[in-house]
Amino acid sequence: MRTRSAFAATAAALAAAACLTPTTAAAAPRQAQAQAHAPARACSPSVRIDGFSDALDKATFQGSFVGNFSALAVDKDGTVAALSDRSQLFSLDVRQEGRGTPSAKPVRVVNLADEKGGPLDSEGLVVDRDGTRLVTSETEPSVRRYGKDGKLLGRLPVPGALQVAPAGRAVSNQTFEGLTLQPGGRTLIASMEQSLTGDGQDAAGRPLVRLQTWQRHGRQEFALGPQYAYPADKGLGVAEITAAGDGRLLVLERGFTPGVGNTVRLYLADPRRASDVSAVTNLPGGAATRPVGKKLLADLGACPSLGATARQPQQNPLLDNIEGLAVTKRGGGSLRLLLVSDDNQNAAQITRLYSLTVRLPRP
Structure with a gap:
């Protein structure tokens, strides 16, 4: 009980x-x-699950498969932009029903491509203040800017060390998984999913994952900014980051064990007192290096299942491959979150939307 x-x-x-x-x-x-x-x-003293929905699972819209979702962001018109890692960006009309069950239906879809018209491994998403879209791809990795129509507008610089080997020290498919824009719109942050080759652990044995920032100069242009070390739980990777609204970050850590299922944890992280490690070749970089502090808000495996079912072994049938996270409402010290799982277009996985309410602890 x-x-x-x-x-x-x-x-x-x-x-x-x-x-x-x-x-x-x-x-x-x-x-x-x-x-x-x-x-x-x-789910914990800080987190409540309001509901979930499988209504989008294995659906199609205008000939496109609705799924493979890796990121969410609230758009300027009130819809929710949902990024597929198969080079597509959907717009969802999302509403809350009953006690908080999310309902969603696609209303638009645009295709994305790189400079040569090729596909992206699109993972992170920000809707900028002018309505343009900033999208990461794990392939290089990269951060590109797109218009609402999907037209490629530009590309941000990325440090050489964060490039996939042999160009850099990143592991293929373990690069820019999360992306968020801090309040005020001047600081953009991307999270690597896993550590660079040669980077180590903190004193508690947690692998250190790099967060890369860019600082805005002018109306749109971003220049490279500080880099921070984030201690991910052993066996988990950083699936998403989202601005909490006060300088702190919501961090979604995720892992999968065959025959056991998914582990998904929601953390509150504060990079404001962390050291800039952009000049540190190998983390942890000595006693003077201060990593990002974090606090567990909830292990989502502890949430009540609410009658959810799973198509593969899960310790909690509510869980699946959760990758996307957006804040849809703020007020009274609480945040309402919308999360989505990536079904990988796999019959054994589910595209599932989750609605959570989070009460943030004081800084």
Whole structure:
């Protein structure tokens, strides 16, 4: 039996206070039912799962397969941009139903390509303040800018060491997996999925993964900025990063064990006191190097399954290959998150949307 968390109790109390007005007193029984239900959805003292949906799984839209999703971002028109790692960018009309179950339907899709018209291993996504799209590809790796119509507009510089070997020290398919833009729009951050060859571990034995930043100069141009060392949990990689809104980052770490299933953990990380390691050839780089601090918000395997089913072994059938994360609502110290799993166009995997509510601890 799951114990009642302070977060769930507070959220339920606030919801009850908002609903009990003279004109809505008749809703009290329904509110009481929701309040009693809230603890059953707690994943941790900081995180609650509101619902999930498999409605997009194995769907098609305008002849395109709806899936392979690796990143999410809220667009300027209120839709959610969903990036497929097969060089396509969908726009989803996303709504919350019932107690928070997400529903989504595709409304647009555009194709993306590199400078030669070739495909991308598109993994990270940011909708910039002018509506253009910044998209990472794991192949080189790269960060490219696209118009809303999918037209390639430019490309950002990437340090040589982060290039895939033999050009650099990155491992193929383990490069720029996450991308986010900090509040104010001046700092862009990309996360490597795994460590560079030659980089080591922190004092706790956690592999150090590099976060690369760019600083904006002018309206659109980004120049290379500081680089930070992030300690990923052993056996996991960094699947996504998203700005929390106060300088901190939400970090999604993910791993997979055949016959056991997925491990997915949500962390809150703070790069503001971390050392710039862009000049450090091999991490950890000595006692003077300070890595990014992080705090576990929830192991999503501890969330209630809510009746979800899985098509392959999972410790919790709710889980799948979760890769995308976006903040869809802020307020009252809480964030509403939308997550998506990448089904790899595989019959044994599922394209699943998840809605979570997170109460952030104080900095």
